[in-house]
Amino acid sequence: MIGKFIRGERQDVETSCKFTLTIESNDIKAMLEFDPDHTAQISGTVTCPALSSSPLTVSEGCFQLFSPAKNDKPDSPSKQMLYKMTLWDVYGPGVNFGDEDAAPRQRRALKLRGCTPIVYECVTKDEFQILLTRYEGGPKGPVVMFHGASVSSEIFRLDSIDANLVEYLVQYGYDVWLVDWRTSCNLPKMVEKNYTLDDCAAYDYPAAIDKVLDVTNKKTVQVVAHCAGSLVLFASLLSGALEGKVRSIVASQVAANPIPAPFNAYKSSLRLPGIAHAIGIHGLTVNTDAHALFFGRMFNGLSRAVVNHLVLPYSERCESPVCHRVTFIFGLLWEHKNLTELTHNTLHQFFGHVTTLVNAQLALTMRWQKLVSASGEDIYLPESDKELKSPVYKEHINRLNLPIRFIVGEKNSCYLPKSTLTTLNLVKEAHPHQNYSRVVIPDYGHLDCIYGKEAAVDVFPHILEALDQYAES
Numbered sequence: 188m189i190g191k192f193i194r195g196e197r198q199d200v201e202t203s204c205k206f207t208l209t210i211e212s213n214d215i216k217a218m219l220e221f222d223p224d225h226t227a228q229i230s231g232t233v234t235c236p237a238l239s240s241s242p243l244t245v246s247e248g249c250f251q252l253f254s255p256a257k258n259d260k261p262d263s264p265s266k267q268m269l270y271k272m273t274l275w276d277v278y279g280p281g282v283n284f285g286d287e288d289a290a291p292r293q294r295r296a297l298k299l300r301g302c303t304p305i306v307y308e309c310v311t312k313d314e315f316q317i318l319l320t321r322y323e324g325g326p327k328g329p330v331v332m333f334h335g336a337s338v339s340s341e342i343f344r345l346d347s348i349d350a351n352l353v354e355y356l357v358q359y360g361y362d363v364w365l366v367d368w369r370t371s372c373n374l375p376k377m378v379e380k381n382y383t384l385d386d387c388a389a390y391d392y393p394a395a396i397d398k399v400l401d402v403t404n405k406k407t408v409q410v411v412a413h414c415a416g417s418l419v420l421f422a423s424l425l426s427g428a429l430e431g432k433v434r435s436i437v438a439s440q441v442a443a444n445p446i447p448a449p450f451n452a453y454k455s456s457l458r459l460p461g462i463a464h465a466i467g468i469h470g471l472t473v474n475t476d477a478h479a480l481f482f483g484r485m486f487n488g489l490s491r492a493v494v495n496h497l498v499l500p501y502s503e504r505c506e507s508p509v510c511h512r513v514t515f516i517f518g519l520l521w522e523h524k525n526l527t528e529l530t531h532n533t534l535h536q537f538f539g540h541v542t543t544l545v546n547a548q549l550a551l552t553m554r555w556q557k558l559v560s561a562s563g564e565d566i567y568l569p570e571s572d573k574e575l576k577s578p579v580y581k582e583h584i585n586r587l588n589l590p591i592r593f594i595v596g597e598k599n600s601c602y603l604p605k606s607t608l609t610t611l612n613l614v615k616e617a618h619p620h621q622n623y624s625r626v627v628i629p630d631y632g633h634l635d636c637i638y639g640k641e642a643a644v645d646v647f648p649h650i651l652e653a654l655d656q657y658a659e660s
């Protein structure tokens with residue numbers, strides 16, 4: 188199907204619009220005779236250069252044939268074909284945050300070896316809608332990837348570096364699945380609803396992995412998880428919610444033992460997120476611009492003063508208010524020299540909101556230096572002080588009897604590198620013969636391990652090597 192598309196604000200400009208769709212019906216008679224209760228399913232792509240330089244992927248599309256036209260009389264002979272579709276650009280679900288004055292930026296096309304991303308909506312058992320984006324790059328099996336807090340799955344597919352992790356794994360033949368779980372700043376409901384990381388572990392991760400297993404018809408997946416996404420992965424595993432479904436793990440920066448860097452340790456001791464929640468502050472955003480309101484400008488000034496004069500060495504100071512806010516809330520997340528200028532200048536496009544409840548639980552786990560519930564219950568690694576002598580601890584730690592590669596930046600200023608070493612020692616003690624390994628990346632910090640300009644050379648091969656040991660082909 189090919190037609191023309193006219194942009195509302197540019198009535199004089201036409202552009203082509205081409206639909207390439209597959210319609211699937213499980214009741215062809217009902218479709219041809221128009222049963223109002225019957226809809227066929229649509230999949231495929233829409234190519235419209237005015238909207239995106241790459242084909243847009245259809246998600247949750249439905250189709251009705253010979254539907255009565257809306258304003259026609261019941262006996263009117265005219266009928267219509269109804270198409271209802273959600274379209275995603277090649278980067279998957281995305282919202283532009285932050286600086287409204289910033290000029291629109293044409294993103295480069297992703298290098299996906301011809302595979303078209305498919306977006307799946309997925310509703311968890313507690314009725315929160317999360318999103319999965321699939322990049323079916325080859326036969327090595329599904330790899331499910333979970334982002335950290337205040338960001339989205341976008342961190343794995345930035346176009347501001349030459350090769351991002353999605354492109355890299357697609358190139359090596361993996362079926363890559365990005366999950367926007369409920370802390371994703373791409374999900375509009377993430378701000379509105381109250382939830383804890385325990386909810387994410389209990390509902391989002393099982394739902395996402397079940398969806399992947401269902402669509403791919405596989406028995407197990409491999410998982411790559413970063414920062415809070417890794418914390419929640421370990422919470423989900425330790426609680427038994429993913430039993431038998433995860434074949435191997437790559438855990439980036441932190442696992443079950445978050446040991447904070449000094450600035451984060453100091454902030455967590457102040458219990459500020461808990462106080463903020465108690466007085467009705469629902470969250471913080473790192474996004475800001477020149478038109479920030481009074482309190483926004485106050486926060487910008489505070490962030491800049493604290494991070495540039497009290498926290499950061501001279502070599503890491505910069506003039507980006509978004510970067511100041513990120514550092515103020517989470518600690519320095521990168522070595523600046525490892526980022527491209529474009530990545531640093533577009534932080535507002537892939538950072539967003541973090542709720543006070545999530546922030547409070549992150550601070551709580553930092554004070555405990557291990558995973559605990561939002562209410563401070565020791566439910567994930569109970570009785571860890573008694574080690575393997577405790578049957579309940581043994582039961583929980585046995586759920587981590589699977590291959591795990593820990594990856595951490597040597598200069599991580601969010602969680603200290605010994606965070607992953609602590610979890611490594613726990614799992615090794617419990618399962619001395621399991622395939623555990625830990626790689627420290629020299630001269631890297633935290634998120635630059637995921638989207639540093641040389642991450643494809645310095646970091647991704649360590650992820651690939653771990654995944655390849657348990658690939659399907």
Ligand SMILES: [Zn+2]
Pocket residue numbers: 504505506507510511523531
């Ligand atoms: Zn900066």
